[in-house]
Amino acid sequence: MLSVENIHTYYGRSHVLQGVSLAVNKGETVALLGRNGVGKTTTIKSIIGFTPPRDGRVQLNNVDITGKPAYEIARLGVGLAPQGRDIFPTLTVRENMTLAARGAAKGGWTFERILHTFPSLAQRLDHRGRKLSGGEQQMLAIGRALMTNPDLLLLDEPSEGLAPLIVAEIGRIISRLRDEGLSILFVEQNLAMALGIADRVYVMSKGQIVFNGTPEDLNGREDVMHQYLGV
Ligand SMILES: Nc1ncnc2c1ncn2[C@@H]1O[C@H](COP(=O)(O)OP(=O)(O)O)[C@@H](O)[C@H]1O
Numbered sequence: 460m461l462s463v464e465n466i467h468t469y470y471g472r473s474h475v476l477q478g479v480s481l482a483v484n485k486g487e488t489v490a491l492l493g494r495n496g497v498g499k500t501t502t503i504k505s506i507i508g509f510t511p512p513r514d515g516r517v518q519l520n521n522v523d524i525t526g527k528p529a530y531e532i533a534r535l536g537v538g539l540a541p542q543g544r545d546i547f548p549t550l551t552v553r554e555n556m557t558l559a560a561r562g563a564a565k566g567g568w569t570f571e572r573i574l575h576t577f578p579s580l581a582q583r584l585d586h587r588g589r590k591l592s593g594g595e596q597q598m599l600a601i602g603r604a605l606m607t608n609p610d611l612l613l614l615d616e617p618s619e620g621l622a623p624l625i626v627a628e629i630g631r632i633i634s635r636l637r638d639e640g641l642s643i644l645f646v647e648q649n650l651a652m653a654l655g656i657a658d659r660v661y662v663m664s665k666g667q668i669v670f671n672g673t674p675e676d677l678n679g680r681e682d683v684m685h686q687y688l689g690v
Pocket residue numbers: 470473475493494495496497498499500501502
């Protein structure tokens with residue numbers, strides 16, 4: 460589904476991603492972990508085209524999307540719920556979602572189906588974004604990303620700033636989306652949640668991937684957990 464091959468991404472002269480490679484297979488849920496500032500968001504932005512890599516290659520379904528504009532990458536089937544959610548605070552839930560709608564229902568995600576997946580959004584269709592709780596705002600950000608009918612869903616820190624019960628609910632939602640066939644790459648600081656739902660895990664440090672394996676593999680690597688995840 461997604462193949463990121465040895466990408467190098469810069470902010471001006473600052474060489475942030477230094478040869479990142481990772482893959483998401485069809486139907487897989489993959490976690491990208493690591494401390495603050497190691498380049499997780501930059502990896503997400505490099506995939507969706509906000510910060511195009513200067514070197515290396517990104518492929519989606521065997522199509523080279525490196526350097527394509529973000530709108531085109533989105534159209535090719537990549538949805539993003541960005542870090543910080545970025546929903547429109549003055550627009551309603553319904554407006555936030557319908558603004559993102561993409562014509563052809565290729566992935567089969569209709570407004571109705573999304574509301575079925577997020578019943579709490581269905582009950583708040585006419586509430587403005589800013590009136591929602593943090594958890595509801597995250598659900599809206601994910602629901603909005605699904606309105607583009609993605610094959611691959613990118614989630615950047617979906618549990619950030621949420622209370623434990625809500626984190627668990629977001630985790631269940633991600634698992635359910637996976638069960639419905641989506642391929643998912645998510646960045647996460649909540650290790651327990653990430654290891655509970657991911658098929659595979661990558662750990663980043665200083666712009667590079669330093670570990671790749673299953674949650675069980677990572678659990679057995681106290682050195683990696685300690686050095687790169689601070690646990
Ligand atoms: N717009 C930007 N301009 C310059 N440097 C940036 C920008 N965004 C992020 N950085 C730097 O790039 C590095 C990686 O950031 P980021 O990808 O956001 O890390 P993470 O998501 O893992 O916390 C950090 O050192 C950060 O300060």
